[in-house]
Amino acid sequence: MKREPLSRTRLVGAAAELADHDGFAAVTVTALARQVGVKPASIYSHVEDLAALLEGIHELALGELADHVAGAIAGRSGRDALAGMAQAHRDYAGRHPGRWAAMQRPAGPAVAGSPAARKIVEYTWAVLRAYGLPEPELVHATRFVGATINGYLALEKAGSFEHRAEHTDLSWQRAVNALDRALQTWTEAHPEGTA
Amino acid sequence: MKREPLSRTRLVGAAAELADHDGFAAVTVTALARQVGVKPASIYSHVEDLAALLEGIHELALGELADHVAGAIAGRSGRDALAGMAQAHRDYAGRHPGRWAAMQRPAGPAVAGSPAARKIVEYTWAVLRAYGLPEPELVHATRFVGATINGYLALEKAGSFEHRAEHTDLSWQRAVNALDRALQTWTEAHPEGTA
DNA sequence: GAGAGAGCCTAATGCATGTAGGCAGAAACC
DNA sequence: GGTTTCTGCCTACATGCATTAGGCTCTCTC
Numbered sequence: 001m002k003r004e005p006l007s008r009t010r011l012v013g014a015a016a017e018l019a020d021h022d023g024f025a026a027v028t029v030t031a032l033a034r035q036v037g038v039k040p041a042s043i044y045s046h047v048e049d050l051a052a053l054l055e056g057i058h059e060l061a062l063g064e065l066a067d068h069v070a071g072a073i074a075g076r077s078g079r080d081a082l083a084g085m086a087q088a089h090r091d092y093a094g095r096h097p098g099r100w101a102a103m104q105r106p107a108g109p110a111v112a113g114s115p116a117a118r119k120i121v122e123y124t125w126a127v128l129r130a131y132g133l134p135e136p137e138l139v140h141a142t143r144f145v146g147a148t149i150n151g152y153l154a155l156e157k158a159g160s161f162e163h164r165a166e167h168t169d170l171s172w173q174r175a176v177n178a179l180d181r182a183l184q185t186w187t188e189a190h191p192e193g194t195a
Numbered sequence: 196m197k198r199e200p201l202s203r204t205r206l207v208g209a210a211a212e213l214a215d216h217d218g219f220a221a222v223t224v225t226a227l228a229r230q231v232g233v234k235p236a237s238i239y240s241h242v243e244d245l246a247a248l249l250e251g252i253h254e255l256a257l258g259e260l261a262d263h264v265a266g267a268i269a270g271r272s273g274r275d276a277l278a279g280m281a282q283a284h285r286d287y288a289g290r291h292p293g294r295w296a297a298m299q300r301p302a303g304p305a306v307a308g309s310p311a312a313r314k315i316v317e318y319t320w321a322v323l324r325a326y327g328l329p330e331p332e333l334v335h336a337t338r339f340v341g342a343t344i345n346g347y348l349a350l351e352k353a354g355s356f357e358h359r360a361e362h363t364d365l366s367w368q369r370a371v372n373a374l375d376r377a378l379q380t381w382t383e384a385h386p387e388g389t390a
Numbered sequence: 391g392a393g394a395g396a397g398c399c400t401a402a403t404g405c406a407t408g409t410a411g412g413c414a415g416a417a418a419c420c
Numbered sequence: 421g422g423t424t425t426c427t428g429c430c431t432a433c434a435t436g437c438a439t440t441a442g443g444c445t446c447t448c449t450c
Contacts, residue, residue, distance in 0.1 A: 005397080030437060040438080042398050050438065106353040140369035143347070143356060147370065151346020152338070158301040161338060174335040175342065177384055178377035185376045190369065201428080225406065236408080237429050245407070 006036065008046045012056035019057060019098025027054065027098070054102060055111055061099035062116035065092050069123050077130040079180045085127050086149050086176050093153045104154070131183040137190055145179055201231065203241045207251035214252060214293025222249065222293070249297060250306055256294035257311035260287050264318050272325040274375045280322050281344050281371050288348045299349065326378045332385055340374055 014036050019027045029050055033040040047053050065088070072088035073081045093100040111117060121142070128141050152175055155161060161168050209230050214222045224245055228235040242248045263286070267279035288295040306312060316337070323336050347370055350356060356363050 028437065029439085038397095039399060041400080041440080044439070045397060104349075104353075107355070112354075137369070139359060139362065140366045141373075143350065143366045144343070144370045144373050146355075147346035147350050148339070148343040149346070150350065151342035151344070154299075154346065154349065155338065155342050158299075159307075160302070160341075163307075164334065167334065171335045171338045174332070174385065175339045178336075178339050178381070181380045181384060182373035182377045185380065186373070189372055189376060223406065224408085233428095234430060235406090236410095236431080239408070240428060 006038065006042070006046050008056070011036065011043065011046055012053065012060055015053055016057045016060055016096075016099050016102075019102060020096050021098070024098045024101035027057070029053070054105070055108055057099060057102040058105065058107060059111050059114050059116055061092075061096065061103050062111070062114065062120060064096075064099070065089070065103070066116050066119040066123065068092050069120065073123060073127055077127075081127045081130060082145075082180055082183070083176050085123065086172075086179070089149050090153060090172065093157065097157070100153070100157075104150075128183065131186065133183070133186055137186060141183060141186060144182070148175060148179055201233065201237070201241050203251070206231065206238065206241055207248065207255055210248055211252045211255055211291075211294050211297075214297060215291050216293070219293045219296035222252070224248070249300070250303055252294060252297040253300065253302060254306050254309050254311055256287075256291065256298050257306070257309065257315060259291075259294070260284070260298070261311050261314040261318065263287050264315065268318060268322055272322075276322045276325060277340075277375055277378070278371050280318065281367075281374070284344050285348060285367065288352065292352070295348070295352075299345075323378065326381065328378070328381055332381060336378060336381060339377070343370060343374055 011032065015027050015032050018031060018035055022031070029043050030040045032053070033043055043053075047056070068091070069085050069088045072084035076084050107117065124142050124145065125138060128138055128145065131141070133141055152172065156168060161171065206227065210222050210227050213226060213230055217226070224238050225235045227248070228238055238248075242251070260283070264280055264283045267283035268276045271279050302312065319337050319340065320333060323333055323340065326336070328336055347367065351363060356366065
């Protein structure tokens, strides 16, 4: 059996699969080597070290998520677009728990400045712009929306809601509605020029 | 020099100090042993294993946070209480980054059912009750508020806002205001009895 | 067909968790 | 008071991980 040659891309992809399948904590150089059928030392010919590998998963996931979000907000606006964007995040987190976990760790400068990261911010801005916020408020609103979506998914994943698991979908609806209302009333509370 | 005898409590406390001082990831059995001046193996006489140690920090932090929140909401209500509670979280996360990190990991059943955990939920409910939400909505609102506060702090700590670090305090104000508005308008969007 | 380079290997180091069993001092019991 | 027992820390060891150094072997090139 001839082996496909290794490459950074293939290794990052395999690591991402590993993360989704066995949990993010299971992503080790040793496990990855087992997965692709080589010895651990061989990994280092293609990837700098474990940190770089995890960063690779982070960036890969950001890119996939950005595409997913793009599809979810295309042709929509206002509450519709907001709900679509939020749902895209939740879908992705549910379908790719390991990749999602990789995105939760602090992003190094390389990842933070990557096209994927830029895209996600850009899409969020596109969604929020429909609410007509003045430009300087957009950055605050983006942070607020991002915090709520990520925070909700983090709590959900951490099992903080498990006592009443049957209600999480409804809670999610409520959270999205609450975000929508907060954005709609944003300018009432902070009219242009008010600090 | 006579040594203070070790104990689970003292070890968890020392581990929490270590976490705040050197980062949560620096909390290892070996490092803790160095800190308290014994050999690593001796730790296991007092703590089951590393996981139990980290859980101990988690629970300790929950208790401290609960007390902190209690002080911040005493005698206040409405937006005031909400802001106080949120600020208490932010203060604590800023002052005790390691302990805060310990709280971000999934809580085992022991921690989830602990008095400290119960207290925090109770306090949050107390704050939200002032907004006059119908009982079944309280659980959704609690999740929403918790998600936003924790999510904001997570993003802030991860450095996601660093590009414009000068604005984070203002963003925080905006987020608290947005929470307040979302809670005030909650029943308009979901009047009693509506699913 | 010789040389060069790519790609994977073996071997070794250092540090982590965790276990088993020993030893010494203090406390309890006769 | 002396013996026993128990507690608390120790040494020694097994295992697993990340990472580096250096070697071996194909394959591609000239």
